[in-house]
Amino acid sequence: MLQPYTDVENKKQEHAKPLLQVRNLKKYFPITSSLGRHVGDVKSVDGVDFDLYEQQTVGLVGESGCGKSTTGRAILRLTDPTEGEAIYNGRDIFKLKEKEFHKIRKDFQMVFQDPHSSLNPKKRIGEAIIEPMKIHQIGTKRDQMDRAMELLLKVGIRKDQFYRYPHEFSGGQRQRIGLARALAVNPKIVVCDEPVSALDVSIQSQVINLLKEIQENFQLTYLFISHDLSVVRHMADQICVMYLGKIVERAPTDELFGHPNHPYTRALLSAIPLPNPKIKNERIVIKGDVPSPIHPPSGCVFHTRCPFVMERCKQQVPSMKELTAGHYAACHLND
Amino acid sequence: MGVNVPIENRDILQTKTQLKKERFRLFVRRFLNNRLALIGSSIMIFLLLFVSFSLLFMNSSPLEIDPANRLHAPSSEHWFGTDTFGRDLFSRVVHGGFVSLAVGFSATIITAIIGMIIGLYASYYKFLDHILMRICDGLLAFPDVLLAIAITAVLGPRPINVVIAITVVKIPTMARIVRSSALVIKEQTYIEALKAQGASSWRTLWMHIAPNTLSPYIVQITNVFASAIILEAGLSFLGAGVPAPEPSWGNILYDGKVVIFNAWWMTFFPGVFIVLSVLGLNLFGDGLRDLLDPHTNKANK
Amino acid sequence: MQESLLEVKNLKTSFSTESGVVTAVDGVTFTVHAGETLGVVGESGCGKSVTAESILQLLNERTTKYEGEINYKGKNILTLNKKQMQQIRGNEIAMIFQDAMTSLNPVFTIGDQITEAITAHMKMGRKEANKKAIDMLSLTGISSPEMRFHEYPYEISGGMRQRAMIAMALVCRPNLLIADEPTTALDVTIQAQILEVINNIKNELNMGIVMITHDLGVIAEVCTHVVVMYLGQVIEDADVESLFSNPAHPYTKGLLQCIPQIDGDRSRQLYTIEGIVPSLDNVPKGCRFSQRCPHSDAKCLNEPPLLEEINDKHKVRCWHYDKI
Ligand SMILES: Nc1ncnc2c1ncn2[C@@H]1O[C@H](COP(=O)(O)OP(=O)(O)OP(=O)(O)O)[C@@H](O)[C@H]1O
Ligand SMILES: Nc1ncnc2c1ncn2[C@@H]1O[C@H](COP(=O)(O)OP(=O)(O)O)[C@@H](O)[C@H]1O
Ligand code: SF4
Ligand code: SF4
């Protein structure tokens, strides 16, 4: 039933046009003292650019706290960005009035990380899927119910479980239900925020396959967030590597894994333990911890841990340079 | 996987009723297994039945004065004896029970409704939170009884004013309980998911946050009911509540206070009823807490 | 062959719950030698943590029942009394947990907690103990250990806390370390650091390690021997090389195939193991994997297979391992 992905990819390339362009996205969370005075900012996302192409997947990887979720939430306006724009259908969605945004809200949906808290424990799963249709007043009651059941079948939940409560399902099943809920209003863009991170490996592969299959069937565009490079590699057509609120490298998937350029990307790649005892890969063990996003390092944000750090890295912020077609990295080593 | 599978809603609806029945059976079983809830609710049902049946079938009036028969001990004619004016104590206790329970119940319902509204909105809107919670803090700073007396003193001792006084005194605790559990629920991912779908704040608050605050809320309602009964009794005892000659458990106690050494029944019977109802409600509340706790829910599944 | 450090034989741990007795660990057998890292791998709920906690008897005494043998240096520690067990914990066998934040006491400094661990088992002056604690901290690769010594758990990062935990566990030089998912909550770059620390210390102290994880990558990286668990049982027991090159059990094979590989063919669909792990109060009659196994037949459904030896380094619990 599924077409081989390689063909699909070729097809995709031809029709590719940016669906959503995110430019210079910044989100600072203010820190206030106990007296309510503004004393600083958590610079969660600090100038992020990327494009989402129709029916493609952009992967966002990085360590915890680097601003992946905040980026995803900002695109859905779940948090108000401090700065930046996101152009969708020729309009900046950050500048739309709440009412206007509501009209296109259903084009943007999200699948969440934690299967245990992402469903309302007091709502039957069927109702949970109908809810977004109710909000957007799509179809009659009967249509809504039929569609909800159809969606449940699609994500692999039996329709006689329509009236069950979330606690009667396992983590993997709940992620499926969360996906069905996101699909209910026929979205264009789905932000998947670590949708498989909380799942066991055997369940993880089921959900990954499902996500790919659904993308085909529903012609979805994904922003796929994960801290796991191998999962992102499997899902994404293009990958952005984030570190401390900034994208440090951006490239098509095969290019990124074939020719990783930024020292951080390389360290990340080499840190993944491979399930093969014969390959003892040469580790670049980077020292220390991720610095606090309240006081990010000057110059290159990675300079406190970079094995190749130079004097200028501490003062000068490296700019994004295109190395080969579509492969960008921000590192002074490329000058 | 067919896209156009015909879906028979009838089948599904059948499973729904089946599931509902099964859940109901399970709930009944767990309820019967829960000793606290069982005892508590038995006491309450007994009290209610006792009061309502007696009201229906009683022929003596609580206000009928019979100076010849003052302060008679319990006998077959006057089951609970008579009071200082020779009124039948049984009938006074039953009528007083009706008044006390009715005052407590209406105060509880109003408190519950207003408390829910305040708690929910305070949890959701920060500026409202600041205002409402400061007011609640202010009210909580006074001891319950003092505040209630102050209010009835201003408004005058009438049953309706007792209800108002109890409501004002109890709303802050109610609102706080709702607010604190709503604050936790507000941070859950499914609320964020709802926002991502574009739900209005009304929908989010009432359809999603409110149902999840229910278990602590219901338990708190039983507590408020119990303390409303005590508060009413206290007010009436101090003469700031239900005014004489209308009986209530509180003012019967007050009448009995003066003659406590030669007419024990005048304090004993209303006292017993107050204790029973408060005990019943508290046991019931504790039982409900276990019953509604999702953890025990899971273990028993 | 050298003498074994820890020998778990047919361990069975059951809990009495409201809905009856559940057996979370049902006949687990494995051996750890000094200087060896044994990996225990399996999906969530398969009994890894219960096995670990059974070894140290950390589970609730009232509701837990242990059966079988746990021989530490030839002595069955399940028969020891409370006091004797206290002497073993921390001193001979130490444990580190997944969540360092909740396992460290938030109201004491890192240094206090490590010194406390020392003085609980050894007669030593305060000064000496402090020095030892700082030495241990620097052994785990904490920079400026003298400063960290005086800090509280919430003041330091996750990786640092995990290091402090390791320092605390190892400060009495135990012979055996049980690590329950020590890196699961950490980022890969920090995980790499911690694994390196554990490995270095193991070589330095010649400990035995039981490394519990759900990540086959971590197993391949640091373990010498592996047991794979499924629903409370060991279903495969092998040295690392054979497990990864010749997995015998269909579950192990499935697990290895369904992880997305960093160098695999990404245009293919991922292999999946159908279904979900059954719950403990609904254990299948025959082979516990039979509902999900692509090779199951009538025999599998009715008779539980035993842990059979394929060769002296490889055991498997499957009726048909030689045919598939
Ligand atoms: N105190 C207890 N009472 C009853 N059942 C328990 C208890 N502790 C654990 N269990 C059950 O025992 C089984 C094994 O649990 P265990 O914590 O060992 O899993 P695990 O393999 O460590 O999983 P994870 O990867 O999630 O840590 C689970 O089904 C769990 O529900
Ligand atoms: N509501 C918030 N208030 C303050 N800081 C926040 C908030 N949400 C996220 N942050 C901070 O922003 C940074 C990035 O967070 P997040 O996007 O969730 O990271 P990731 O998803 O990459 O793990 C973190 O340092 C986090 O503590
Ligand atoms: S700019 Fe300098 S510090 Fe930053 S990654 Fe490149 S070499 Fe390292
Ligand atoms: S015994 Fe049968 S069901 Fe079990 S793993 Fe082997 S082949 Fe599969």
Ligand SMILES: [Mg+2]
């Ligand atoms: Mg996140």
Ligand SMILES: [Mg+2]
């Ligand atoms: Mg565990």
